[in-house]
Amino acid sequence: MSETREREKGVPSNVGSMIQTERAAAFHALHGDLLVLPNCWDAxxxxxxxxxGAKALATSSAAVAWSLGTRDGNMLDRGLMLEHLQRICAVATVPVSCDVESGFGDSAADLAETTRLVIEAGAVGVNLEDALSxxxxxxxExxxxxxxxxxAADAAGVNLYLNARTDSYLLGxxxxxxxxxxxxxxLGAGASGIFVPGVxxxxxxxxxxxxxxxxVNILTGPGAPAVPALKEAGARRVSAGSSLAGAIFGHIERATRELLEHGTYDELAGPRSWGEMNGLFA
Known part of the structure; x- marks a missing residue:
């Protein structure tokens, strides 16, 4: 039975599977040198x-929220997020990490359930924030x-890469x-790595x-030092966060304005063709 068919029937195809175990181990190993993550938001x-060429995938909570017509900042419905995550994991052949923001619930039970569901969807890593509102x-706490x-991850039998995010610099x-x-x-509580956005x-x-x-994970984007410089400074993970999605959505706006206002297509030049995009999906 294919993974897709198992998902359609509601069977958690990856939980405890050899594939998920191997991807979890591979994801941990990628942090031994430098892991660069251009964050995704849909399949x-x-x-x-x-x-x-990305060696792993990680979702951006902001980009996922925007793609679903929702503001970022713990406003996203967990069920909708999980649907996107399942589709991402279904097309991925590399490890996938999920941004769970503050965990989709204040109680320990809610947080454990979020962890279980994210693993069931096929992810082998999470980002968990220490800020709320x-x-x-x-x-x-x-x-x-x-x-x-x-x-919760140990109970599911997956060596989850837990990227604990602190917003201390981001919030000042x-x-x-x-x-x-x-x-x-x-780290004493079980984190695998530390994410420090804002530095x-x-x-x-x-x-x-x-x-x-x-x-240590650094959030990068326009105006930040180049990746080799961040590696030299000791970073072992560099994330684009929502900036890649922002660039794409900005391009959509520019192309739309050109088409509507000038009737020309320069901003549409050089995209992936219909055939190229179709060829990415089995």
Missing amino acids: ASAAVIEHA GALRPVE AADRVRVVRE AADFEGTVARAVAY TDLEEVARLTAAIDAP
């Missing part, structure tokens, strides 16, 4: 990104939530020492990577 973007959770995810809510303290707490200064990246005894 088509995932297929294009993998075809372009623009404020950092107390470090003990945030660490407890990391522990819940780890225990903690200094270097506070960020490192959060990282230590999250691209190479000296600060180097300080963080030297102080945190785990792979």
Whole structure:
């Protein structure tokens, strides 16, 4: 029975499977050097990104939300997110990580259920944020939530890569020492790596990577140092976040304006053809 047919019948085709075990191990191993993730948001973007050479895929919660007509920031319906994730995992032949924002629920039971469902969909990694409604959770509470995810993943039999995200720099809510303290707490609770968005200064990246005894994920985009410089500073994971989706949607707007206002097609030049896109899907 194909994975697609199993999904159609509601059977969690990847849970505990050899394929998912192998992809989880491969995803962990990719953080030993430098993993670059141009984040996806649906099956088509995932297929294009993998075809372009990405060794793994990771969703952007913002991009997924926008594609579904929803604002980013814990506004996305979990069921809709999971439908997208299932479709992404169905077309992917590389490891997939899912941005679960703050976990789709405040209770431990909700968070454990989110973890179980994400793994059931085929993911082998998650990003879990420590902020909610623009404020950092107390470090003990945030660490407890990391522990819940780890225990739920262990119960599912998958060595989930748990990328614990701290928004301390992004919110201006903690200094270097506070960020490192959060990282230590999250790693002690079972995190695999630490995601610190809001930092691209190479000296600060180097300080963080030297102080945190785990792979550090940096959010990059226009204006940030090039990937080789971030690697030299010690980063072991570089994510594009929502910037790739933003660039694509911006191009759609430019092409539309040209077509409507000028009746020309320059912005449509050089796209993937119908045949090329169709060929990405079995």
